[in-house]
Amino acid sequence: GDSVTQMEGPVTLSEEAFLTINCTYTATGYPSLFWYVQYPGEGLQLLLKATKADDKGSNKGFEATYRKETTSFHLEKGSVQVSDSAVYFCALSDNGSSNTGKLIFGQGTTLQVKP
Amino acid sequence: NAGVMQNPRHLVRRRGQEARLRCSPMKGHSHVYWYRQLPEEGLKFMVYLQKENIIDESGMPKERFSAEFPKEGPSILRIQQVVRGDSAAYFCASSPPWDHAGTEAFFGQGTRLTVV
Numbered sequence: 001g002d003s004v005t006q007m008e009g010p011v012t013l014s015e016e017a018f019l020t021i022n023c024t025y026t027a028t029g030y031p032s033l034f035w036y037v038q039y040p041g042e043g044l045q046l047l048l049k050a051t052k053a054d055d056k057g058s059n060k061g062f063e064a065t066y067r068k069e070t071t072s073f074h075l076e077k078g079s080v081q082v083s084d085s086a087v088y089f090c091a092l093s094d095n096g097s098s099n100t101g102k103l104i105f106g107q108g109t110t111l112q113v114k115p
Numbered sequence: 116n117a118g119v120m121q122n123p124r125h126l127v128r129r130r131g132q133e134a135r136l137r138c139s140p141m142k143g144h145s146h147v148y149w150y151r152q153l154p155e156e157g158l159k160f161m162v163y164l165q166k167e168n169i170i171d172e173s174g175m176p177k178e179r180f181s182a183e184f185p186k187e188g189p190s191i192l193r194i195q196q197v198v199r200g201d202s203a204a205y206f207c208a209s210s211p212p213w214d215h216a217g218t219e220a221f222f223g224q225g226t227r228l229t230v231v
Contacts, residue, residue, distance in 0.1 A: 032216050043121075043206060043224035044158070051218060089157055093217035100171045101210055101217035102148060105157040 002027045006090050006106035013080055013113050021075040021109045023064075023090035031092035033057075033066050033073040034103065038087045047075075047088070080113045087111070117141070119209050119223035120189075127229045134194040134201070136226045140209030147190040148220065149182060152204040164190060197230045204228075 007022040025031065032051045036044040048057030053068035062077045073090060090106040120139040128134050140147050145165055150158040163171040164184035175182070179197075184190040194201055204227045210220040 032218050034217075036222075044222040046221075049218060051216070100163050101146060101215050101220065102160045102163055102171060102174075103150075103158075103208075103217050103220070104160065105150075107157040 002029075002031065002092060002094055002104050004090050004092055004104055004106035006088075006109050008107075008109070010110040010112055013111070015082055015113055015115050016079045017113075019075070019077040019080045019084075019111070021088055021090075021111070023073045023075065023106060025071050025073065025090075025092050027071075027092055027094065029094050031094055033064070034091040034093070035062070035064055035073070035075050036089040036091060036105075038089065038108070040086070044089065080111070082113045082115055085111055085113045119144075119207055119221050121205075121207050121223035121226050123226060124224065125227050125229070127231060128197050129231055130198060131196050134197050134228055136192040136194075136205050136207075136228070137189045138192070138207030138209075138223060139189040140207075141221055143211055144209035144221075145212045146210045146214065146220075147184050148208040148210075149190075149192050150206045150208065152206060152225075154203070158206060161192075194228075197228075199230050202228055202230045 003026045034049045035047040037047045048059045050057040050066035056065045064075045087108045089108045091103045147164045149161040152158045160174040162182045179195045181193045204225045206225045207223045208220045
């Protein structure tokens with residue numbers, strides 16, 4: 001079945017460092033891809049999304065490009081802030097015949113940014 | 116427009132009791148999804164409901180768990196005879212009728228269930 005694999009954390013960076021969190025997926029159809037962020041004790045917030053190959057999602061300085069050839073959707077940010085400390089989840093939804101809109105999540109990557 | 120509302124935010128139950136978790140979707144949303152997040156893990160899909168219908172319950176445990184989304188009122192996730200392994204955060208998401216790819220889904224803040 002469909003699955004999402006993220007790089008293991010925690011990832012610890014200094015403020016203003018460059019961030020990459022790797023995400024690869026396996027899907028039989030043509031999924032939409034998402035990054036969600038979860039701050040401590042909170043629910044999930046959609047960070048960005050891409051619905052087809054070569055699309056780039058972006059928000060709040062974060063970017064990710066839907067790469068069909070490498071089945072990847074890596075999250076990047078040029079200069080992280082302490083306030084970016086959170087858990088980041090990569091996810092996909094199957095746009096194929098099931099059409100249920102359910103999401104399949106990776107295991108999450110904890111980012112800790114130090115001043 | 117209020118977001119997805121879940122209550123309670125925190126719920127403590129003794130082993131063997133019942134837990135009822137409520138989710139009110141965003142206004143105009145007719146699709147509700149329940150996910151479970153075990154400690155240190157990602158979210159796992161449990162069930163997808165539309166008004167008065169269970170569409171996909173492939174992620175629901177076979178026993179003790181049930182879900183409903185009545186014509187009026189919130190969606191309810193019910194766990195009977197809870198055990199310690201049910202301790203987790205339970206998240207609800209809702210999306211509008213035209214969204215079949217999850218691209219317009221919004222999440223609630225979750226209910227954190229602790230079984231003692």
